[in-house]
Amino acid sequence: MEELETDILVLGSGGAGLMAALYALDTNPKLNVTLATKGLFGKSGCTRMVQGGYNVVLSPNDSTERHFQDTMLGGHWLNNHILARTLVEDAPVVVHEMWEKAGVRFARDKDGNLHQKGLAGQTFDRTVHHGDLTGIEIVSRLSEQVRARGTRILEECRAVDLLVEDGEVFGAVLLPARTGEFIAVRAKITVLATGGSAPIFSVSSASLEKCGDGYALAYRAGATLMDMEMSQFHPTGLVAPGSRFNGSVIAEELRAAGGHLYNSENERFMGKYNPRFEKATRDEVSRGCYFEIAAGRGTPNGGVWLDVSHLGAKAVEELFPGMLERCFLIGRDLRKEPIEVCPTSHFEMGGVRIDRDCHSDLPGLLVAGEDSGGVHGANRLGGNGVADSTVYGRRAGLRAANTALERRMKKVDPSRSISAALSPWERTGGEQPQALHAEFRDVMWTKVGVVRDATAMSEAIDALQALQQRIDHVSVTGSRAYNLTWQSALDVRNAVTVGQMVAQCALIRQESRGAHYRSDFSSEDPSWTKNLTVRLESGQMRFGEQEVVREPAAAR
Numbered sequence: 001m002e003e004l005e006t007d008i009l010v011l012g013s014g015g016a017g018l019m020a021a022l023y024a025l026d027t028n029p030k031l032n033v034t035l036a037t038k039g040l041f042g043k044s045g046c047t048r049m050v051q052g053g054y055n056v057v058l059s060p061n062d063s064t065e066r067h068f069q070d071t072m073l074g075g076h077w078l079n080n081h082i083l084a085r086t087l088v089e090d091a092p093v094v095v096h097e098m099w100e101k102a103g104v105r106f107a108r109d110k111d112g113n114l115h116q117k118g119l120a121g122q123t124f125d126r127t128v129h130h131g132d133l134t135g136i137e138i139v140s141r142l143s144e145q146v147r148a149r150g151t152r153i154l155e156e157c158r159a160v161d162l163l164v165e166d167g168e169v170f171g172a173v174l175l176p177a178r179t180g181e182f183i184a185v186r187a188k189i190t191v192l193a194t195g196g197s198a199p200i201f202s203v204s205s206a207s208l209e210k211c212g213d214g215y216a217l218a219y220r221a222g223a224t225l226m227d228m229e230m231s232q233f234h235p236t237g238l239v240a241p242g243s244r245f246n247g248s249v250i251a252e253e254l255r256a257a258g259g260h261l262y263n264s265e266n267e268r269f270m271g272k273y274n275p276r277f278e279k280a281t282r283d284e285v286s287r288g289c290y291f292e293i294a295a296g297r298g299t300p301n302g303g304v305w306l307d308v309s310h311l312g313a314k315a316v317e318e319l320f321p322g323m324l325e326r327c328f329l330i331g332r333d334l335r336k337e338p339i340e341v342c343p344t345s346h347f348e349m350g351g352v353r354i355d356r357d358c359h360s361d362l363p364g365l366l367v368a369g370e371d372s373g374g375v376h377g378a379n380r381l382g383g384n385g386v387a388d389s390t391v392y393g394r395r396a397g398l399r400a401a402n403t404a405l406e407r408r409m410k411k412v413d414p415s416r417s418i419s420a421a422l423s424p425w426e427r428t429g430g431e432q433p434q435a436l437h438a439e440f441r442d443v444m445w446t447k448v449g450v451v452r453d454a455t456a457m458s459e460a461i462d463a464l465q466a467l468q469q470r471i472d473h474v475s476v477t478g479s480r481a482y483n484l485t486w487q488s489a490l491d492v493r494n495a496v497t498v499g500q501m502v503a504q505c506a507l508i509r510q511e512s513r514g515a516h517y518r519s520d521f522s523s524e525d526p527s528w529t530k531n532l533t534v535r536l537e538s539g540q541m542r543f544g545e546q547e548v549v550r551e552p553a554a555a556r
């Protein structure tokens with residue numbers, strides 16, 4: 001087994017991981033920084049998929065207080081107030097620095113100022129963008145800078161477990177897919193930025209290598225997670241059975257520009273659910289679509305119709321070139337006809353509990369981006385996700401650089417993690433992990449999805465328990481290099497752990513709030529304005545509650 005030493009180990013190469021590596025190195029260029037990522041460097045994760053843009057206060061007519069209020073209202077006041085405040089206050093600095101440091105370009109208006117548009121849930125047009133390629137621009141420019149600074153980059157190299165001793169983190173066990181041979185990395189500080197778990201549901205818009213690894217790693221290491229029941233669904237995922245575009249997001253802008261949703265009876269149904277029709281927030285539109293489909297008024301492939309043809313062919317071509325292209329690829333012409341859409345799993349608001357400098361409960365472990373919880377409360381506003389990953393990635397990098405020198409390195413024995421990861425090789429004739437993974441994602445989608453109730457969730461919890469036991473019997477054969485079945489076995493182990501957290505927390509929260517909707521407790525209950533926590537204690541998943549973190553009176 002190969003062994004490596006590094007001052008700072010960053011896990012993940014989305015907005016959070018890249019910013020962490022960049023700011024650590026710029027704070028102290030003498031530090032040794034290693035970045036390991038499960039996908040390809042610069043080409044993986046959801047930051048690259050960002051189309052809508054980045055929320056930031058730039059106009060003198062806007063204010064960070066207003067952005068804060070929008071964020072809290074969107075999050076139904078479940079957000080950690082200090083984290084939400086930090087997000088809105090740091091974002092203008094970060095957007096400016098991303099340009100200065102990395103040359104990230106955002107679109108400009110005719111006067112040369114950054115162009116800002118509006119997304120749902122905002123009271124001011126504050127979203128900067130790079131057309132519909134915002135994420136590619138951010139990740140490409142940041143990746144260039146991280147590479148240029150001599151960072152050691154390990155791509156297609158997943159973190160399997162954190163190395164923990166006496167509640168402190170000292171690095172991670174990595175598994176490069178290309179060789180299948182483990183690497184134990186000793187680090188003074190580890191930054192977890194593996195980007196959430198949206199694909200634990202069978203219909204998802206997110207990049208598929210993400211299956212909740214970060215949450216599962218942090219949980220096994222003993223960290224506290226919070227708000228795991230808060231899974232966000234985007235209302236308009238493309239319905240394209242058998243195509244890789246199934247579940248991919250049809251941008252919110254189509255509804256914002258006047259797109260209409262219809263059921264199979266040609267009724268523009270959203271008016272029944274919300275007076276703002278298609279312009280209601282993501283959670284409300286997702287539920288409207290879900291109820292129509294569940295009532296048997298769906299399209300042939302189980303969605304609803306989204307139509308923008310009444311805007312005119314020219315407007316569709318000008319406003320939505322990317323979406324037009326995507327629809328052509330599945331044989332539909334957005335200019336002339338409606339397309340089938342349905343809710344798609346998009347984002348996880350929950351995650352590892354952190355403070356504003358990204359500290360988890362575990363010394364040595366910083367967490368940033370979608371792996372962390374608390375910033376968005378019960379619902380994330382479009383445009384606040386990439387702001388979160390870059391604002392907190394930057395903070396993690398600064399913090400890591402400032403504390404790495406104070407921390408010692410420690411050699412922690414990786415053998416338990418390695419034997420757990422190798423266990424599928426010890427069996428023959430076991431089940432295929434890919435099939436288990438698909439079954440798991442279906443359970444999550446049908447029983448813990450857009451609309452939840454106690455009966456379905458209890459069934460899900462039993463099903464997940466049974467899946468957990470079956471995972472202990474999967475077997476893998478062949479070479480260890482590029483063994484997709486083995487990788488899948490590691491994925492499903494983590495995904496089921498995360499699914500259990502989500503389902504259990506969703507069952508405990510007996511109200512509807514933001515993205516979490518229960519048909520058996522369909523209104524918001526003020527007594528539930530508190531966060532649910534989950535952690536591993538004595539081998540069991542333990543659940544708790546905590547008061548929402550509010551700002552000290554003097555800071556308000």
Ligand SMILES: Cc1cc2nc3c(=O)[nH]c(=O)nc-3n(C[C@H](O)[C@H](O)[C@H](O)COP(=O)(O)OP(=O)(O)OC[C@H]3O[C@@H](n4cnc5c(N)ncnc54)[C@H](O)[C@@H]3O)c2cc1C
Nearest residue numbers: 012014016038039045046047052159195369370383385386
């Ligand atoms: C289709 C889509 C569109 C979106 N559009 C917007 C938008 O317009 N505006 C907005 O604000 N937000 C948007 N979001 C949300 C936004 O993408 C996320 O909030 C943000 O990018 C998350 O950044 P991150 O760095 O935490 O994770 P990611 O960017 O997802 O990066 C995660 C990284 O971790 C790696 N990784 C995963 N597991 C492991 C492991 N075990 N070991 C090592 N590495 C690992 C992955 O390969 C990847 O490199 C969108 C999301 C989606 C899915």
